[in-house]
Amino acid sequence: MKQLQRSLESRVRDVDVLPTTKFSSMTRIYWMFTTGAGVAVLIAALLGLVVGVVVVAQTIYATTMDHIREYGTLKAMGAPNSYIYRVIMTQAGISAVVGYVLAMFVSFFVVRASQSGGAAILLPLPMAIGIFFLTVLMCIGAAVISINKVTSLDPALVFRG
Numbered sequence: 745m746k747q748l749q750r751s752l753e754s755r756v757r758d759v760d761v762l763p764t765t766k767f768s769s770m771t772r773i774y775w776m777f778t779t780g781a782g783v784a785v786l787i788a789a790l791l792g793l794v795v796g797v798v799v800v801a802q803t804i805y806a807t808t809m810d811h812i813r814e815y816g817t818l819k820a821m822g823a824p825n826s827y828i829y830r831v832i833m834t835q836a837g838i839s840a841v842v843g844y845v846l847a848m849f850v851s852f853f854v855v856r857a858s859q860s861g862g863a864a865i866l867l868p869l870p871m872a873i874g875i876f877f878l879t880v881l882m883c884i885g886a887a888v889i890s891i892n893k894v895t896s897l898d899p900a901l902v903f904r905g
Contacts, residue, residue: 801889807835812894816900828894829894840884
């Protein structure tokens with residue numbers, strides 16, 4: 745391969761002779777960082793992440809507030825904060841896994857349908873795994889807001905009418 749590359753470079757002037765992997769890498773870098781298209785995709789991804797964190801935080805917070813009296817009862821019965829934290833974190837983890845599975849189910853069909861179009865969407869396994877961990881991290885991070893609310897909860901709340 746190197747011999748063929750050198751041979752072509754010696755015969756043809758003003759042309760880059762590149763292996764497929766190098767050409768592919770250069771093309772990706774060009775489109776992602778040199779053109780506006782790549783920057784727009786990165787900004788959209790970041791915006792999607794921020795919106796996702798806000799939606800998840802609101803959902804987990806609303807669930808926690810719906811059950812605030814139950815958390816107060818647990819605290820009044822002597823349950824340590826660590827137990828209540830585990831309950832909220834478990835809910836966040838379950839939300840992350842269920843949301844991820846549903847999203848990957850839809851993504852499978854979107855990726856498959858894009859293969860017959862002009863621009864195929866790729867979802868390699870390392871990216872899917874990374875998205876899973878990002879989803880779990882996002883949900884656990886969003887649960888911190890609910891944990892702060894429950895930490896300051898007065899157990900006497902359950903005894904009020």
